Amino acid sequence: KAGVTQTPRYLIKTRGQQVTLSCSPISGHRSVSWYQQTPGQGLQFLFEYFSETQRNKGNFPGRFSGRQFSNSRSEMNVSTLELGDSALYLCASSRGTSGGAEYFGPGTRLTVL
Amino acid sequence: GIQVEQSPPDLILQEGANSTLRCNFSDSVNNLQWFHQNPWGQLINLFYIPSGTKQNGRLSATTVATERYSLLYISSSQTTDSGVYFCAVGSAGGTSYGKLTFGQGTILTVHP
Numbered sequence: 001k002a003g004v005t006q007t008p009r010y011l012i013k014t015r016g017q018q019v020t021l022s023c024s025p026i027s028g029h030r031s032v033s034w035y036q037q038t039p040g041q042g043l044q045f046l047f048e049y050f051s052e053t054q055r056n057k058g059n060f061p062g063r064f065s066g067r068q069f070s071n072s073r074s075e076m077n078v079s080t081l082e083l084g085d086s087a088l089y090l091c092a093s094s095r096g097t098s099g100g101a102e103y104f105g106p107g108t109r110l111t112v113l
Numbered sequence: 114g115i116q117v118e119q120s121p122p123d124l125i126l127q128e129g130a131n132s133t134l135r136c137n138f139s140d141s142v143n144n145l146q147w148f149h150q151n152p153w154g155q156l157i158n159l160f161y162i163p164s165g166t167k168q169n170g171r172l173s174a175t176t177v178a179t180e181r182y183s184l185l186y187i188s189s190s191q192t193t194d195s196g197v198y199f200c201a202v203g204s205a206g207g208t209s210y211g212k213l214t215f216g217q218g219t220i221l222t223v224h225p
Contacts, residue, residue, distance in 0.1 A: 100158075100161055102161075106155055
């Protein structure tokens with residue numbers, strides 16, 4: 001079966017712009033979670049969606065938001081980009097029953113100039 | 114929140130050597146996973162192991178939940194094992210859906 005897909009894979013933006021990242025989970029998986037990975041802070045949890053509902057949210061400012069559609073695809077949006085938002089953004093797909101992350105996507109590398 | 118500490122931070126091996134990576138966590142967990150991140154950034158789920166022992170080929174993992182630690186064993190290491198190994202836990206609280214807290218990782222380099 002197809003794996004987790006994330007688009008775009010690479011993105012360059014300037015400060016103040018906004019960006020939308022997309023994640024398509026494995027077919028049949030209803031949970032999508034998002035993580036930010038930076039050299040300084042490591043991997044940090046952003047939020048998790050299950051059947052279009054946000055079940056959990058990490059400690060990120062309100063500029064970071066997300067949503068999930070009825071086909072389980074998820075998007076995350078970052079508004080008013082800051083230099084510190086430069087990171088690898090990873091999404092994970094799971095059935096949503098174990099609380100874990102079964103499969104990760106390849107990530108979107110965002111660079112903010 | 115829950116704290117996750119991994120050791121050692123860096124590990125350099127010759128091909129064929131064995132190694133043990135450790136993960137300590139500060140509170141009760143209902144989920145513990147080990148991941149391997151390859152040089153291209155892809156995270157691969159190695160084990161889901163909140164307790165007990167599992168083996169998958171040359172890799173095995175043991176979690177002693179009562180003592181709040183987990184070990185990942187790599188035997189007969191190969192150059193393709195290089196990368197970063199992460200331990201991640203989900204807390205036992207009721208609002209932990211989908212949230213994993215990651216350790217800082219162990220960077221493994223295997224030389225031929």
